[in-house]
Structures are given as C-alpha cells and as structure tokens.
Amino acid sequence: MARATLDETTSNSPLEAAIESRWFLNLITGLIILNAAILGILTYADSLPPTSVYWLEVMDRGITYAFAFEILLKLFVYRFMFFRSGWNWFDFIVVGISMVPGGQGFSVLRAMRVLRVLRLLHVVPMMRRITEALLKALPGMGAIVAVLALLTYVYAVMATNMYGDTSNEEVLELFGDLPSSAYSLFQVMTMDGWRFEVVQKVVDDGHPWAPLFFLTFIFVASFAVLNLFIALIVDALAAEQKAATEELLEDIEEDAEHAEEERDEIFDLLRSLKDEIAELKSVVSQQSQQR
Incomplete structure (x- = not known):
C-alpha cells in the first residue's frame, strides 16, 4: 500500500x-x-x-x-x-x-x-476555521489578560484600602482582603448585579462617591480592555478568511492554467490532424493524377 x-x-x-x-x-x-x-x-x-x-x-x-x-x-x-x-x-x-x-x-x-x-x-469545515482562528489569537489574548489582571490588581488594592476597613460584614466580605476585592471587582466588570450586590452596599456603608470609582473601573476594564478581545478575534477571523480566499483563488488559477494547457494541447492536436489530413489529401491527389 x-x-x-x-x-x-x-x-x-x-x-x-x-x-x-x-x-x-x-x-x-x-x-x-x-x-x-x-x-x-x-x-x-x-x-x-x-x-x-x-x-x-x-x-x-x-x-x-x-x-x-x-x-x-x-x-x-x-x-x-x-x-x-x-x-x-x-x-x-x-x-x-x-x-x-x-x-x-x-x-x-x-x-x-x-x-x-x-x-x-x-x-465541520466552518467550525474548524473559526476554532483555528481562535487558537491563532491566543498569544494576543494572553497580553490582554495580563493587562486586565494588572488593572484589576491596582483597583483591588485601592478598593481594599478604601472600603476594607469597616465593621459592616457585607462590605467586609466584599473588600476585606485583596482576593475578595479582586473577586468583587470581577463581578463588577461582568456587570452581573454589580449595582445592588456591590456598589449599593458600599454606598450604604458611608461612601457616597463609591459609584464613581466603580464606574471608572467598568469603563476601563469592560468597555475598553474586554472589547480588545472582540477586536482581536474579529481580526483573527478576517485573517483566516483572507487566507482561505487566497487559497481558493490559487486553486482557481491552477485550474485555469491546467485548462489553458489542455486547450493548447487540443489545438496542437487539431493542427497536427489538419496537417495530416492535408498531407493525406495531397497523396491521394498525386495518386489520382498518376492514374
């Protein structure tokens, strides 16, 4: 085999x-x-x-x-x-x-x-193309994750210092230490119940300007950094689609070249047949004259 x-x-x-x-x-x-x-x-x-x-x-x-x-x-x-x-x-x-x-x-x-x-x-070819585009985007995603982690760390330190020194058990659970602050900020970043489950509790604990702090984090982390993920994935998909299109065009050009070569071969064959027929006619004509 x-x-x-x-x-x-x-x-x-x-x-x-x-x-x-x-x-x-x-x-x-x-x-x-x-x-x-x-x-x-x-x-x-x-x-x-x-x-x-x-x-x-x-x-x-x-x-x-x-x-x-x-x-x-x-x-x-x-x-x-x-x-x-x-x-x-x-x-x-x-x-x-x-x-x-x-x-x-x-x-x-x-x-x-x-x-x-x-x-x-x-x-499934389409799913495979999308998956390969996502895998190619992973190195860029790693850089974005690093920026997001650094941003979350900075805000978590600030939140722990500003809101962690409290006797309110609910706020203490949210921002009592660095890991808890980072987790709470992640919830804020996803905007899943962030207003009443996080921000409102901090405001009720005596921090009326707390919404400004959390809104700046949302604008920077959610609207700016997280959207970079979408931009990166879209760019990777566009590059993958461009590569697939170029490959398809190359295949079409190769098929066209093969078709042109076959056409030339057919024309050459027809010309040779035409010459042979003309030569055969000439031979037949000479034989008929000799007779």
Missing part, C-alpha cells in the same frame, strides 16, 4: 480515499450529533423507563466503538503520520478517555464523554 499523507486532497490507496471521502465525513458527523443527543437525554435517566435508558446506553457504547474503529482505521492508513496533526491527537485522547475500562463507574470520566461532541469543531 502506498504511503498515505495527511493531505485530504490526495489519496494513495482506496482505504485512504474512503476515510477522506465526503460520505465518511458525513457519517462521522451524524454519529457525533446523535451521540450528543443521546448524552443529553441520558441526563434525565432518573425519569426515563429503565428499558429506554438501557438501549440509550447500548447506542452510546456502540457509537464509542465506532469512533474507536475510525481511529484504528486512520492509524492503519497514516501510521505515525497520524500524530502529526493536533486534531488527531484531540480525537485520540477524547475517544481514549471514553474507552477507559470502568469509566462508567466514575462520574468524572462519565461526564467527559460529552467531549466527543467537540469533534464537530474540526469535522
């Missing part, structure tokens, strides 16, 4: 062509979606008939074996090249966790079966 490659556009064996074909990809996608539905239904196992739960678990195990068979097929075709792809590592680990003996008895391993649904992230 010819050596397989991870390039899905070429196939060096019938088995490689089969596992890279559209019908095989659609089959795996359908099994992932079906498995996701089964795992969701099994969360209501206590209220379902035992027979239904039994057959659902049988189907879940059957799909797990199907995924394991898929991995074995790819290992047989690609050999050690299989592990050169990060997505293949992801599939191998997720399916391997599902195949751990006795995993059904551990709630953590049982819950991690749902990770198989995440295989849709690379099986």
Whole structure:
C-alpha cells in the first residue's frame, strides 16, 4: 500500500480515499450529533423507563466503538503520520478517555464523554476555521489578560484600602482582603448585579462617591480592555478568511492554467490532424493524377 499523507486532497490507496471521502465525513458527523443527543437525554435517566435508558446506553457504547474503529482505521492508513496533526491527537485522547475500562463507574470520566461532541469543531469545515482562528489569537489574548489582571490588581488594592476597613460584614466580605476585592471587582466588570450586590452596599456603608470609582473601573476594564478581545478575534477571523480566499483563488488559477494547457494541447492536436489530413489529401491527389 502506498504511503498515505495527511493531505485530504490526495489519496494513495482506496482505504485512504474512503476515510477522506465526503460520505465518511458525513457519517462521522451524524454519529457525533446523535451521540450528543443521546448524552443529553441520558441526563434525565432518573425519569426515563429503565428499558429506554438501557438501549440509550447500548447506542452510546456502540457509537464509542465506532469512533474507536475510525481511529484504528486512520492509524492503519497514516501510521505515525497520524500524530502529526493536533486534531488527531484531540480525537485520540477524547475517544481514549471514553474507552477507559470502568469509566462508567466514575462520574468524572462519565461526564467527559460529552467531549466527543467537540469533534464537530474540526469535522465541520466552518467550525474548524473559526476554532483555528481562535487558537491563532491566543498569544494576543494572553497580553490582554495580563493587562486586565494588572488593572484589576491596582483597583483591588485601592478598593481594599478604601472600603476594607469597616465593621459592616457585607462590605467586609466584599473588600476585606485583596482576593475578595479582586473577586468583587470581577463581578463588577461582568456587570452581573454589580449595582445592588456591590456598589449599593458600599454606598450604604458611608461612601457616597463609591459609584464613581466603580464606574471608572467598568469603563476601563469592560468597555475598553474586554472589547480588545472582540477586536482581536474579529481580526483573527478576517485573517483566516483572507487566507482561505487566497487559497481558493490559487486553486482557481491552477485550474485555469491546467485548462489553458489542455486547450493548447487540443489545438496542437487539431493542427497536427489538419496537417495530416492535408498531407493525406495531397497523396491521394498525386495518386489520382498518376492514374
């Protein structure tokens, strides 16, 4: 059997062509979606008939074996090249966790079966493109997280000094020490009940200007820094889309060049046929004159 490659556009064996074909990809996608539905239904196992739960678990195990068979097929075709792809590592680990003996008895391993649904992230081309764009944006996200952490630390120190020295238990719980202040500011940053659960308690404790402090934190942290995440992700998606478009244009140009070459070959063939026909006519004409 010819050596397989991870390039899905070429196939060096019938088995490689089969596992890279559209019908095989659609089959795996359908099994992932079906498995996701089964795992969701099994969360209501206590209220379902035992027979239904039994057959659902049988189907879940059957799909797990199907995924394991898929991995074995790819290992047989690609050999050690299989592990050169990060997505293949992801599939191998997720399916391997599902195949751990006795995993059904551990709630953590049982819950991690749902990770198989995440295989849709690379099986579906559009999801794969978005996921790869997010992964490429991670280094930039790290810098933004560092800025946000530094900003939160500064405000947490200020909040602890301004509001932590109090006898009010509620405010003391919010800003009594540095970790508590950082956690409270994170809640303020998400704007989840920040007005009544955080700011109003500080105001009632004798700090009427406290809203200004928290509003500046919201404007800087939420409206400025957090929006950088959105800008970074949008930029990464745009770059990924541009790369995909350029790749598509290159494929179109290559197809056009091949078509032009084939057209030239056809024209050359027609010219040669025309010359041969003319030569044949000349020979026939000479023979007829000789007669």
